[in-house]
Amino acid sequence: xxxxxxVALSEDDVVNGCVLGPHGYVYRPPPPSKQLTIEMxxxxxxxxxxxxxxxxxxxxxxxxxxxxxxxxxxxxxxFSVEAGESKIAQNDSRFPRLLQLLRAxxxxxxxxxxxxxxxxxxxxxxxxxxxxxxxxxxxxEIVQDLDPQGLAxxxxxxxxxxRKDEVLLQRIAExxxxxxxxxxxxxxxxxxxxxxxxxxxxxxxHADLLRHSLARLDDFTTxxxxxxxxxxxxxxxxxxDDWKAALRQRVLxxxxxxxxxxxxxxxxxxxxxxxxxxxxxxxxxxSMELMRSFTGQNLATIIWAIATIxxxxxxxxxxxxxxxxxxxxxxxxxxxxxxxALISWGLAKLSFKAEAAFEAMCDTAVQQIDYFAxxxxxxxxxxxxxxxxxHESFLRAAARVAKRTIEQFSSQHQSNFLWxxxxxxxxxxxxxxxxxxxxxxxxxxxxxPQHLSNIAWAxxxxxxxxxxxxxxxxxxxxxxxxxxxxxxxxxxxxxSLYEANFGGxxxxxxLRGQVQRMGNELYEIFTTGLPRGTRGLCGHxxxxxxxxxxxxxxxxxxxxxxxxxLFQQLQLCEGQPWQVAEAMAMPGWTTNARxxxxxxxxxxxxxxxxxxxxxxxFTSAFASAxxxxxxDFIVVWLGQGKADxxxxxxxxxxxxxECRAILAxxxxxxxxxxxxxxxxxxxxxxxxxxxxxxxSCVGVAAQFKRHYPKxxxxxxFMNRPLSEREESMTEASAVVPNVALAPKTPRRTxxxxxxxxxxxxxxxxxxxxxxTDVPRPPASNEGGMTENYHAGYRTDAxxxxxxxxxxAWDNYRPVFR
Numbered sequence: 001x002x003x004x005x006x007v008a009l010s011e012d013d014v015v016n017g018c019v020l021g022p023h024g025y026v027y028r029p030p031p032p033s034k035q036l037t038i039e040m041x042x043x044x045x046x047x048x049x050x051x052x053x054x055x056x057x058x059x060x061x062x063x064x065x066x067x068x069x070x071x072x073x074x075x076x077x078x079f080s081v082e083a084g085e086s087k088i089a090q091n092d093s094r095f096p097r098l099l100q101l102l103r104a105x106x107x108x109x110x111x112x113x114x115x116x117x118x119x120x121x122x123x124x125x126x127x128x129x130x131x132x133x134x135x136x137x138x139x140x141e142i143v144q145d146l147d148p149q150g151l152a153x154x155x156x157x158x159x160x161x162x163r164k165d166e167v168l169l170q171r172i173a174e175x176x177x178x179x180x181x182x183x184x185x186x187x188x189x190x191x192x193x194x195x196x197x198x199x200x201x202x203x204x205x206h207a208d209l210l211r212h213s214l215a216r217l218d219d220f221t222t223x224x225x226x227x228x229x230x231x232x233x234x235x236x237x238x239x240x241d242d243w244k245a246a247l248r249q250r251v252l253x254x255x256x257x258x259x260x261x262x263x264x265x266x267x268x269x270x271x272x273x274x275x276x277x278x279x280x281x282x283x284x285x286x287s288m289e290l291m292r293s294f295t296g297q298n299l300a301t302i303i304w305a306i307a308t309i310x311x312x313x314x315x316x317x318x319x320x321x322x323x324x325x326x327x328x329x330x331x332x333x334x335x336x337x338x339x340x341a342l343i344s345w346g347l348a349k350l351s352f353k354a355e356a357a358f359e360a361m362c363d364t365a366v367q368q369i370d371y372f373a374x375x376x377x378x379x380x381x382x383x384x385x386x387x388x389x390x391h392e393s394f395l396r397a398a399a400r401v402a403k404r405t406i407e408q409f410s411s412q413h414q415s416n417f418l419w420x421x422x423x424x425x426x427x428x429x430x431x432x433x434x435x436x437x438x439x440x441x442x443x444x445x446x447x448x449p450q451h452l453s454n455i456a457w458a459x460x461x462x463x464x465x466x467x468x469x470x471x472x473x474x475x476x477x478x479x480x481x482x483x484x485x486x487x488x489x490x491x492x493x494x495x496s497l498y499e500a501n502f503g504g505x506x507x508x509x510x511l512r513g514q515v516q517r518m519g520n521e522l523y524e525i526f527t528t529g530l531p532r533g534t535r536g537l538c539g540h541x542x543x544x545x546x547x548x549x550x551x552x553x554x555x556x557x558x559x560x561x562x563x564x565x566l567f568q569q570l571q572l573c574e575g576q577p578w579q580v581a582e583a584m585a586m587p588g589w590t591t592n593a594r595x596x597x598x599x600x601x602x603x604x605x606x607x608x609x610x611x612x613x614x615x616x617x618f619t620s621a622f623a624s625a626x627x628x629x630x631x632d633f634i635v636v637w638l639g640q641g642k643a644d645x646x647x648x649x650x651x652x653x654x655x656x657x658e659c660r661a662i663l664a665x666x667x668x669x670x671x672x673x674x675x676x677x678x679x680x681x682x683x684x685x686x687x688x689x690x691x692x693x694x695x696s697c698v699g700v701a702a703q704f705k706r707h708y709p710k711x712x713x714x715x716x717f718m719n720r721p722l723s724e725r726e727e728s729m730t731e732a733s734a735v736v737p738n739v740a741l742a743p744k745t746p747r748r749t750x751x752x753x754x755x756x757x758x759x760x761x762x763x764x765x766x767x768x769x770x771x772t773d774v775p776r777p778p779a780s781n782e783g784g785m786t787e788n789y790h791a792g793y794r795t796d797a798x799x800x801x802x803x804x805x806x807x808a809w810d811n812y813r814p815v816f817r
Contacts, residue, residue, distance in 0.1 A: 009026065013026070015100055015101055015103075015104035015105075031065075032063060032065055036063060037065050037067060037068065040060060040063055040064055040065070040068040041067060041068055041071060043056050043060060044056055044068055044071050044072050044075060045071065045075070047075060047079075048079075049079050049083075050075070050076045050079040050080040050083070050085070050089045051092075053072050053075045053076050053079065054076065054089070054092055054094040054095060054097075054098065055094070056072070057072055057094060057097055057098050057101065058094045058097060061097055061098075061101055064101055064105070065105070065108070066105040066106075066108040066109050066110065066113050067110070067113055069098075069101045069102055069105045069113075069117070070102070070105070070109060070112075070113035070114070070116040070117040070120075071113075071116060072098060072101075073098060073102055073116065073117050073120035073121065074116040074117070074119065074120040075120075076089055076095075076098065076120065076124070077119070077120035077121070077123040077124045078120070078123070080124065081123055081124065086123075086124045086125065089124070090124060090126060099126075099128055099131065102117060102121075102131055103128075103130055103131055103134060106131065106134035106135055106137075106138050107134065107137075107138060109135075109138050109142075110142075110145070111142055111145040111146045111147065111150050112150070114135065114138060114139055114142070114146070114150065114154065115146070115149065115150040115153040115154060117135065118132075118135050118139075118153060118154050118157035118158070119153050119156075119157055121135075121157065121161070122156065122157035122158075122160040122161050123160075125160075125161065126161075127161045127162075127163075132158070132161065132163055132165075135154075135157075136158075136165050136167075136168045139154050139168055139171075139172075140167070140168055140171050143171050143172065143175045144175065146172075146175065147179070147182070148176070148179055148180075148182050148183040148184065148187040149184075149187055151172050151175060151176050151179070151187070151191065152176075152183075152186075152187040152188075152190040152191045152194075153190065154168075154172060155169060155172050155190070155191050155194035155195070156190045156191075156193065156194045158194065158198070159193070159194035159195075159197040159198050160197075162198075164198045164199075164200065166200065169194075169195070169198070169200055169202075170202070172191075173195075173202040173204075173205040176191060176205060177204065177205055177208055180208050180209070180212055183212065185213075185216055185219045185220045185221075185224050186224060188209055188212060188213055188224075188228065189220070189223075189224040189227045189228050189231075191209070192206065192209050192227075192228055192231040192232065192235075193227050193228075193230075193231050195231065195235065196230070196231035196232075196234040196235045197231075197234075199234075199235075201235055201236075201237070203237070206232070206235065206237050209228075210232065210237070210239060210240075210243060213228055213243075214242060214243055214246055217246050217247070217250050218250070220250075222254050222256060222257050222258070222261050223258065223261055225247070225250060225251070225254075225261075226257075226260070226261035226262075226264040226265050227264065229247055229264070229265060229268050230264040230265075230267065230268050232268075233267070233268035233271050233272055234271075244274065248276065248279055251265060251279065251282070252278075252279065252282055257286050257290065258290075259287075259290050259293055259294045259295065259298040260298060262283055262286055262287050262290065262298070262302065263297070263298045263301040263302055264301075265283060266280070266283050266301060266302050266305035266306070267301050267304075267305055269283075269305060269309070270304070270305035270306075270308040270309050271308075273309070274309075275309060277622075280305075280306065280309065280317070281316040281317065282316075283302070284302075284306070284316040284317050284319070284320035285316050285320075287302055287320055288319065288320055288323050291323055291324070291327055292327075294327060296331070296334055296335035296336060296339035296340075296343075297336075297338075297339055299324060299327060299328070299339070299343060300335075300338070300339040300342035300343045300346075301342070302320075302324075303321075303324060303342065303343050303346035303347065304342045304343075304345070304346050306320075306321075306346065306350065307345065307346035307347075307349040307350050308346075308349075321347075321350070321352050321354075325354050325356065325357045328343060328354075328357040328360060328361065329356050329357055329360045332357075332360035332361050332363065332364045333360075333364050333367075335361070335364060336368075337365070337368055337371055337372045337373065337376045337377075338376055340361045340364060340365055340368075340376070340380055341372075341375070341376040341377075341379040341380050341383075342379075343357075343361065344358065344361055344379065344380050344383035344384070344387075345379050345380075345382070345383050347383065347387065348382070348383035348384075348386035348387045349386070351386075351387070354387070355387075355389055358383075358384060358387060358389040358391070359389075359391065361380070362380075362384070362389075362391035362393070362394040363391075363393075363394075365380055365394055365397070366393050366394050366397045369394075369397040369398065369400075369401055370401065372401065374405060374408050374409045374410070374413050375413065377398055377401060377402070378409070378413045378416045378417050378420075380394075380398075381395075381398055381416070381417060381420040381421075382416050382419070382420050384420065384424065385419065385420030385421075385422075385423030385424050386420075386423070388423070388424075390424045390425075390426070395421075395424065395426050396429075399426075399429050399432045402417060402432060402435070402436065403431065403432055403435050406435055406436060406439045407439065409439065410443070410446065411440070411443040411444070411446040411447035411448075411451055412447070412448070412451055414436055414439060414440045414443065414451075414455070415440070415447060415450075415451035415452075415454040415455050415458070416454070417436060418433075418436055418437075418440070418454070418455055418458035418459070418462070419454045419457065419458050421433075421458065421462060422457065422458040422461035422462050425461075427461075427462045427463055430466060433462055433463070433466040433467070434466055437459070437466060437467045437469070437470040438469075438470070440455055440470055440473075441469060441470050441473045444473045444474065444476075444477045445477065447477070448484075449478075449481070449484055449485040449486060449489035449490075449493075450488075450489055450492075452474050452477060452478060452489070452493065453488075453489045453490075453492035453493040453496065454492075455467075455470065455474055456471065456474050456492070456493050456496035456497055456500070457492060457493075457495075457496040459471055459496070459500055460496045460497070460499040460500035464500040464501065464502060467500075471497070471500065471502050474493075474497075475497075475502075475507050475508075478493065478507055478511075479507045482507070482510065486554055487514075487518060487553060487554040487555050488554070488555060488556075490511055490514050490515065491515050491518065491555070491558075491559060491562075493511060494508070494511035494512050494514070494515045495515070495559065495561075497511070498512070515562070518553060518555070518558070519558070519562060519565070519566065521549075521553060522553070522558060522566060522695070522698075523566065523569055523570070525546065525549050525550055525699070526566075526570055526698065526699060526702040527570070527702075529545075529546055529549055530546065530699070530702055530703060530706060531543055531546050531634050531703065534632040534633060534703075534707070535631065535632055535633070535634060538634075543634055546634060546636070546699075547634065547636045550636045550638070550695055550696070550699060551636060551637075551638060553695070555638075555695060556638050556694050556695065557692045557693070557694050557695060558692075558695060558698075559692065560692050560717075563692050563693065563698065563717070566698065567698075567715055570698075570701075570702050570705065571705060571713070572701055572702070572705060572713050572714070572715045573714055573715065573716075574712040574713060574714055575684040575685070575686060575712035575713070575714040576684065576686060576714060577686060577688070577714045577716045578599055578601070578686050578687075578688035578714075578716060580688065580718065582599075583599035583688040586599050586615050586617050587617070588617035588619070589617055589690075590619060590690075595619050595620045595621070595657070596619070596620045596656060596657040596658065596689060596690050596691050597617060597618070597619050597620075597657055597689065597690045598617070598618040598619075598657040598658055598660075598661040598687055598688070598689045598690075599615060599616070599617055599687070599688045599689075600613060600615070600616045600617075600618060600661045600665065600685075600686070600687055601613050601614055601615045601616070601685075601686050602665070602683060602684060602685040602686070603683050603684050604669070604681060604682070604683035604684070604685065604711065605681070605682050605683050606669070606672050606673065606676055606678050606680070606681050606682075607676045607677070607678035607680070608676075609672065609676055611668075611672065611683070616661075618657045618658075618660045618661040618664065619657055620655055620656050620657040620660070621655050621660070622655050623652040623653070623654040623655030624652055625637065625652050626652075627652050627654045627655070628652035628653060628654045631654050631659075631663055631700075632663065632666060632667075632670075633662070633663065633666065633699075633700045633703040633704065633707075634699065634700075634703065635652065635653045635654045635659060635696055635700060636653065636695070636696040636699060637652060637653055637696070638653065638694060638695060638696055653694065653696040653697065656693070656694060656696070656697050657689060657690075658687065658689050658693045658694075658697035658700070658701070659696070659697050659700050661687060662687075662697070662700050662701060662704050663700070665685065665704070666704060666707070669681055669708070680710065681708050681710060681711055682710040682711060683710075683711055683712070684711070684712045684714070685711050685712070685713050685714070686713075686714045686715075686716075687701075687713075687714070687715045687716070688716045688717065688718075689715075689716075689717045689718070690717075690718050691717060691718060692717055692718075693715075693717060701713070701715055
């Protein structure tokens with residue numbers, strides 16, 4: 001018996017069997033005997049369903065100690081999750097009694113009981129703040145008693161319910177480093193996953209985990225390997241070349257993968273910007289084998305990764321995309337808005353012809369339109385615009401939502417929305433145009449130069465009369481920030497305002513003057529600045545100066561009208577041109593914009609020999625930087641590429657269809673000249689290409705003309721006035737597979753051995769979602785998606801990225817193409 005100063009009993013007193021007696025006396029029952037504790041434990045462990053466990057809690061809970069309580073929590077979680085009845089269990093009238101017991105017993109939990117209780121609460125997604133606060137305090141008190149399994153499970157539990165308890169996780173990190181030699185590979189994967197999920201960098205711990213992972217890489221299951229690689233990537237931890245090489249070798253050796261594992265490996269590859277054709281092709285082949293079991297999230301992540309790396313020149317990728325189309329068409333109704341946005345973005349960025357897939361996704365989007373976040377809605381609309389697919393019902397539904405929620409749109413979203421409407425010629429809804437134009441004025445100061453130029457271009461296409469005040473705001477903002485505008489933005493804005501017949505006064509003169517200076521500089525580069533001979537005949541300084549000047553312009557293309565004018569000045573429009581219909585009817589001509597196509601024909605004479613080509617098709621393909629350096633004519637890498645990875649395996653411009661056609665013609669003439677002994681070539685040569693050629697290819701054409709001055713060279717091309725420039729990887733990259741990794745059980749009697757391979761799995765319910773707080777984002781340069789694309793011009797820009805998942809969209813640089 002004991003006297004208390006206050007007569008009130010706490011909740012813990014009541015749960016622990018204390019009774020208030022007369023005169024303020026409190027009766028505290030003696031600790032349960034060891035035999036009673038064992039009997040209670042047996043009564044719980046013998047249960048075969050969560051309902052039986054809760055029945056025991058209801059009838060015998062007063063006799064439970066901390067061991068019995070933590071075991072009961074573990075068993076309820078195990079049985080209810082396995083039965084898919086976790087929510088039902090938590091709504092059971094007896095469940096609050098179990099939580100009440102756990103709150104009271106937290107202060108006494110042993111290391112074993114702590115891992116049982118935290119695992120059970122997290123597994124059920126039961127986010128009781130008071131319990132997790134008490135678990136945290138108890139874990140910090142006994143952290144030295146936690147073995148590797150316990151450390152990993154506690155960290156996993158807090159990450160699973162989204163509790164970023166930095167003090168606790170720091171203590172766990174310090175303790176884990178001292179016990180790392182005892183960690184199994186499952187413990188490593190669970191611990192690094194927890195840190196990555198919560199976005200907590202602990203470099204000293206991660207350096208140790210990376211070193212141990214590298215030494216024991218062959219012990220990892222495919223699941224654990226994918227998780228560890230995913231986690232290091234999400235943490236942006238520098239893994240180094242040794243890890244990348246070892247991981248690649250291990251991945252290529254393994255044959256059995258789950259869809260989520262392939263998704264994570266592909267995501268990490270794209271997020272790091274690693275251009276590895278063999279590995280990505282391997283992932284594509286394994287994905288085809290598992291396509292029937294892919295969820296919308298799995299499919300979206302793989303397509304996103306392929307598009308982010310801009311990898312497109314392997315037959316395996318084409319085959320994967322064709323098979324993916326079937327899955328998209330058949331199962332689009334199952335996809336969530338995020339999945340639809342990512343898949344459509346990837347297909348559009350790859351310019352993969354997929355009208356049936358877009359139809360299925362747009363049909364589903366119409367049904368789910370009110371659940372689309374502005375980012376997802378704009379992304380799908382952007383993808384439709386880029387792919388040239390017009391779905392009237394979706395456009396009307398998107399317009400209805402936009403008019404209602406336009407204030408939730410960022411400046412980037414507004415510019416992309418208008419760009420897509422212009423691309424699809426959707427201008428019947430005048431109210432929509434005016435609503436978006438008015439909203440854009442209010443956020444004009446937030447827009448990048450690219451966004452401002454996109455708005456101006458869209459206004460010129462949709463009807464300047466609806467955007468007069470908006471265009472005034474664009475000009476005012478441009479005047480204030482003119483120094484921030486890069487060459488593509490200046491050119492885009494100038495041409496758009498000119499096309500809209502918008503005066504603009506002094507700032508318009510400034511813009512037009514800068515475009516004129518660019519044109520003059522290009523003409524000088526392609527005439528007096530052109531190398532005086534082929535690669536072997538011009539000096540190194542002359543060659544590097546030519547490449548430097550062309551790159552410093554900051555452009556990939558000079559736009560349709562300006563390039564046409566430039567060709568006339570360079571005498572590249574002589575002779576009889578191709579008829580567009582004739583060129584497109586040639587066998588091998590492709591409408592797949594992932595690859596440019598060139599039709600060539602010639603009638604040439606070299607001495608007594610006549611050379612005729614009635615028509616040959618050339619298609620773009622990957623070429624390395626080494627191939628650029630071996631070409632007779634000087635090829636210039638413009639800082640962008642069809643499969644651009646600035647640090648690894650960047651795509652050379654000698655793979656462009658225009659360059660391939662010119663170089664092939666040159667090599668043919670060289671061979672004939674050697675055979676005939678004549679160097680004088682005359683006649684006609686005509687090219688027609690499927691898009692505006694890049695400035696490197698314009699330079700190659702100018703070099704060809706200088707080398708063969710008597711050949712009438714007629715170079716024509718199709719107009720692609722609309723931007724194919726991707727959204728900045730800010731939003732599309734926002735794809736972080738949010739892996740829900742769950743150890744199957746915290747029980748393990750032998751702490752010296754690694755856990756079984758089936759333990760600590762990854763639930764395939766991870767989200768490759770967009771990052772919403774991006775700088776979006778993933779990125780983009782962002783690890784989220786800042787849609788840094790330019791409407792009106794094509795760019796081959798790249799860079800990773802992927803949130804409802806925390807991801808990244810590309811920080812790629814906007815350039816014309």
